[in-house]
Amino acid sequence: xxxxAKETAEKHERILTEAARLFRERGFxxxxxxxxMQAAGLTHGAFYAHFPSKEALASAALTHAFEQxxxxxxxxxxxPKQAFLDRYLSVAHRDRPGAGCAIAALGPEVARDETSRAxxxxxxxxxxxxxxxxxxWGDARDAAGQKDRSRQNAIHLLSSAVGAxxxxxxxxxxxxxxxxxxxxxxxxxx
Amino acid sequence: xxxxAKETAEKHERILTEAARLFRERGFxxxxxxxxMQAAGLTHGAFYAHFPSKEALASAALTHAFEQxxxxxxxxxxxPKQAFLDRYLSVAHRDRPGAGCAIAALGPEVARDETSRAxxxxxxxxxxxxxxxxxxWGDARDAAGQKDRSRQNAIHLLSSAVGAxxxxxxxxxxxxxxxxxxxxxxxxxx
DNA sequence: CTTTAAATATGACGGCCATCATGTATGTTC
DNA sequence: GAACATACATGATGGCCGTCATATTTAAAG
Numbered sequence: 001x002x003x004x005a006k007e008t009a010e011k012h013e014r015i016l017t018e019a020a021r022l023f024r025e026r027g028f029x030x031x032x033x034x035x036x037m038q039a040a041g042l043t044h045g046a047f048y049a050h051f052p053s054k055e056a057l058a059s060a061a062l063t064h065a066f067e068q069x070x071x072x073x074x075x076x077x078x079x080p081k082q083a084f085l086d087r088y089l090s091v092a093h094r095d096r097p098g099a100g101c102a103i104a105a106l107g108p109e110v111a112r113d114e115t116s117r118a119x120x121x122x123x124x125x126x127x128x129x130x131x132x133x134x135x136x137w138g139d140a141r142d143a144a145g146q147k148d149r150s151r152q153n154a155i156h157l158l159s160s161a162v163g164a165x166x167x168x169x170x171x172x173x174x175x176x177x178x179x180x181x182x183x184x185x186x187x188x189x190x
Numbered sequence: 191x192x193x194x195a196k197e198t199a200e201k202h203e204r205i206l207t208e209a210a211r212l213f214r215e216r217g218f219x220x221x222x223x224x225x226x227m228q229a230a231g232l233t234h235g236a237f238y239a240h241f242p243s244k245e246a247l248a249s250a251a252l253t254h255a256f257e258q259x260x261x262x263x264x265x266x267x268x269x270p271k272q273a274f275l276d277r278y279l280s281v282a283h284r285d286r287p288g289a290g291c292a293i294a295a296l297g298p299e300v301a302r303d304e305t306s307r308a309x310x311x312x313x314x315x316x317x318x319x320x321x322x323x324x325x326x327w328g329d330a331r332d333a334a335g336q337k338d339r340s341r342q343n344a345i346h347l348l349s350s351a352v353g354a355x356x357x358x359x360x361x362x363x364x365x366x367x368x369x370x371x372x373x374x375x376x377x378x379x380x
Numbered sequence: 381c382t383t384t385a386a387a388t389a390t391g392a393c394g395g396c397c398a399t400c401a402t403g404t405a406t407g408t409t410c
Numbered sequence: 411g412a413a414c415a416t417a418c419a420t421g422a423t424g425g426c427c428g429t430c431a432t433a434t435t436t437a438a439a440g
Contacts, residue, residue, distance in 0.1 A: 002385075002386050002387055002388085002434095002435065002436045002437045002438080003386085003387055003388075003435095003436080003437075004436095004437065004438095005437085005438090007387090008386085008387065011387085011388095025302075026302060027217075027219065027298065027299060027302065029217065029219035029220060030219060030302065032426080032427060032428080033427075033428060033429085034426090034427075034428090042387095042388075042389090043388075043389055043390075044389095044390095044427095044428090044429095045388070045389055045390065045391080045429095045430090045431095046387065046388050046389075047428090047429090048428095048429070048430075049386075049387050049388070050387090053428085053429085054427095054428065054429090097298075097301070103356070103357065103360070104298065105298055106298065107298065107356040107357065107359075107360050108217065108287075108294065108295055108296065108297065108298060108299070108356060108359070108360070109217060109298070110360040111287070111356070111359035111360040112215075112216065112217065112220065117360060117361070117362040118362050120360050120361065120362070121360075121361045121362035121363050121366065124357060124360075124361060124366075125363075125366065151373070152373040152376065152377060153377070155354075155369070155370055155373040155374065155377075156350060156354075156373055156374050156377035156378075158353065158357070159349075159350050159351075159353035159354035159357060159370065159373075159374050160346060160349050160350040160353055161349075161353065162352075162353035162356060162357065163348065163349035163350055163351065163352035163353030163354070163356070164345075164346075164349035164353070166293070166297040166298060166301070166352060166353070166356070167293065167297065167314060167348070167349060167352065169297075169298070169301035170293070170297045170298070170300040170301040170307060170310050170311075170314075171307070171310065171311045171314060172307040172308050172310070172311035173311050173315075176311065176314075176315065179345070180345055180349065183341070183342040183345040183346055184345065184346050184349050186342065187342060187343070187345075187346040188346075192404095192405070192406040192407045192408075192415070192416050192417055192418085193406080193407070193416085193417055193418075194406095194407065194408095195407085195408090197407095197417090198416090198417065201417085201418095222396080222397060222398080223397075223398060223399085224396090224397075224398090232417095232418075232419090233418075233419050233420075234397095234398090234399095234419095234420095235399095235400090235401095235418070235419055235420065235421080236417065236418045236419070237398090237399090238398095238399070238400075239416075239417050239418070240417090243398085243399085244397095244398065244399090
């Protein structure tokens with residue numbers, strides 16, 4: 001049967017949302033089309049009415065995941081940098097990859113999937129620009145070098161956070177895992 | 191036919207080596223048993239004479255990859271920290287994941303594969319201990335806090351390097367990719 | 381109101397992949 | 411030297427997965 005435009009749009013959104021979650025939880029290769037469609041409350045056959053291929057879905061879901069976490073970052077109160085660090089390097093974030101950073105969940109897989117590299121690059125560029133502008137960086141220098149320094153700091157902070165989260169998730173030992181989160185949090189807050 | 195113990199051991203080693211390479215290049219899910227065996231010069235059926243399952247191979251290949259890169263780190267000359275940064279955050283390392291750091295290539299997948307988490311943890315623990323001891327850290331404090339501070343610094347450095355390499359690989363734009371490597375290299379060398 | 385187009389469910393197809401079965405030849409062991 | 415054990419190749423099997431075909435139903439278009 002044919003459904004109303006509103007209904008269809010809602011289902012499209014559900015597919016995207018569930019895909020963004022499942023891909024982050026299990027990886028692009030680990031989450032199947034049928035599983036995603038079932039999570040969205042549909043059957044597998046309907047998929048190709050919404051996306052031309054799984055690859056295209058991966059690309060769209062990646063952007064969707066970034067937008068979700070971007071919105072959270074924009075909604076932070078208080079010192080933006082500290083708020084980011086506290087949230088990103090938390091046990092809660094470590095334990096819920098499906099709702100968290102797409103870089104930490106899918107980075108290496110994106111590197112191997114040519115189609116998703118473009119949206120990934122766009123989102124990372126935005127993140128770096130945003131953090132570079134909005135975060136306050138301790139080491140003020142001359143006005144000329146200020147901007148470049150902020151950018152370098154933002155890149156370093158993002159890299160550190162991503163690496164720490166990946167390590168904290170992969171490691172088996174809860175003590176070590178929390179030590180990693182705390183160490184990088186402390187190092188970056190200085 | 192039955193082969194000599196020496197021959198068999200060599201083939202076993204070849205399987206491990208090719209698996210360590212292919213898994214880093216394509217991920218655990220992306221590299222198949224048949225492809226690995228072919229790369230090792232054998233057919234797929236012989237696999238189960240060497241490993242009980244693909245999962246067991248993944249675990250063993252992960253350790254093998256760590257040992258390969260550990261050996262390179264131990265062989266570095268000059269300032270160990272600087273040598274590590276120069277090598278780890280190089281374009282050459284970025285472009286050859288199959289010969290590079292297992293954390294950056296497989297970290298998120300390890301987090302989802304319970305079997306490989308134990309060897310991963312062991313290797314990361316060793317890396318942190320080694321870097322904590324052998325690298326020279328600029329900010330000398332009181333002797334009491336010295337050890338903990340080295341450890342925190344080592345964890346931060348490793349996290350930053352891993353995150354930067356993953357970002358540099360996933361990003362589409364060569365300029366941005368090299369900027370990420372250079373930024374984190376400069377930040378950590380200070 | 382009629383016609384058209386589209387979103388969905390069901391089901392099928394083909395390919396890939398991990399694993400296992402079997403036969404065989406040959407080191408290894410006693 | 412005879413019996414045994416084993417590493418290998420070939421081939422089969424069963425399952426999963428992405429994609430497509432078809433029928434159905436109904437919103438949308440005219």
